[in-house]
Amino acid sequence: MDNDNWTSASTAELWRLYDEVTAVLGRRMTAEKVKLEERLRRLEGTADGRGERARRPYPPVLPKYRNPKNPSETWSGRGKQPRWLKAQLRSGKKLNDLLIDRRPSGQKRRRTA
Numbered sequence: 001m002d003n004d005n006w007t008s009a010s011t012a013e014l015w016r017l018y019d020e021v022t023a024v025l026g027r028r029m030t031a032e033k034v035k036l037e038e039r040l041r042r043l044e045g046t047a048d049g050r051g052e053r054a055r056r057p058y059p060p061v062l063p064k065y066r067n068p069k070n071p072s073e074t075w076s077g078r079g080k081q082p083r084w085l086k087a088q089l090r091s092g093k094k095l096n097d098l099l100i101d102r103r104p105s106g107q108k109r110r111r112t113a
Contacts, residue, residue, distance in 0.1 A: 061078060062076065062102075064077040064100060065077060065085060065095070065099060065100065066100045067085070067098070068098070069084070074100070
């Protein structure tokens with residue numbers, strides 16, 4: 001339909017055309033969305049559609065800090081601070097005071113400025 005036909009068409013005809021166009025566009029957009037979602041699932045490696053991917057394995061993290069009152073309580077320095085650590089910090093200790101010494105006893109800690 002060219003511009004001359006639109007200007008000479010009645011309002012009812014234009015509304016009917018509008019309804020037809022929106023219905024066709026709606027169906028096409030829905031079909032396109034389904035295709036794009038399927039493609040995205042394949043790209044993510046989840047063609048089964050559940051949307052879950054296997055997590056990569058993380059290496060174990062060794063503890064960096066130890067509770068002097070209870071040596072079995074340790075913290076790796078990641079995540080939320082445990083209660084025992086917060087209590088030690090409130091009592092005036094520094095985080096460095098709670099470090100686990102991993103060096104053999106013959107080696108001394110070198111200070112770097």
